[in-house]
Amino acid sequence: MSVYEAIGGSGAVRAVVDQFYARVLTDSRVQDIFKGTDVARLKSHQRAFIGAAIGGPQLYTGRDVASAHASLHITDADFDVIVGHLVDTLAELGVPAEYIAQIGATLAPLRGQIVTQGAAEAVPAI
Numbered sequence: 001m002s003v004y005e006a007i008g009g010s011g012a013v014r015a016v017v018d019q020f021y022a023r024v025l026t027d028s029r030v031q032d033i034f035k036g037t038d039v040a041r042l043k044s045h046q047r048a049f050i051g052a053a054i055g056g057p058q059l060y061t062g063r064d065v066a067s068a069h070a071s072l073h074i075t076d077a078d079f080d081v082i083v084g085h086l087v088d089t090l091a092e093l094g095v096p097a098e099y100i101a102q103i104g105a106t107l108a109p110l111r112g113q114i115v116t117q118g119a120a121e122a123v124p125a126i
């Protein structure tokens, strides 16, 4: 059984994405990054992306992850905040820890494509 089926399929993914964005968009550490984003569109992409990433039938047709985040200056700390909200949402909705770990392991390798603002870039060029 895929993680997608195990957590309850499309209804579960929808609930996760809704609660996840409710948290993210009210978190002062990261909410500014989402200013000007069409949240309904973002949620629909995110449902497809997460669904596909955990073995669901969705076809994700959005931009590739690196291009979607390229101009957002996302730091490692931002990434940790976002993943933290996802993990907390999954736990709150009763997803067993073993599946949360599997979802985390699926998304963790994307850090390198999403984080573009690091200590090295913060140092002014001479």
Ligand code: HEM
Binding pocket: 030, 033, 034, 037, 038, 042, 045, 046, 049, 061, 062, 063, 064, 065, 068, 069, 072, 074, 078, 079, 080, 082, 083, 107, 108, 110, 114
């Ligand atoms: C595992 C982590 C993440 C995944 C899987 C992910 C996935 C996605 C996907 C699928 C999209 C839609 C792409 C499209 O529009 O075609 C998106 C857009 C976006 N993401 Fe992420 N993301 C992650 C982390 C983050 C982080 C850490 C931030 C900022 C704190 C962020 C901010 C945004 C914003 C603002 C957009 C909208 C960009 C736009 O509409 O121009 N994401 N993300």
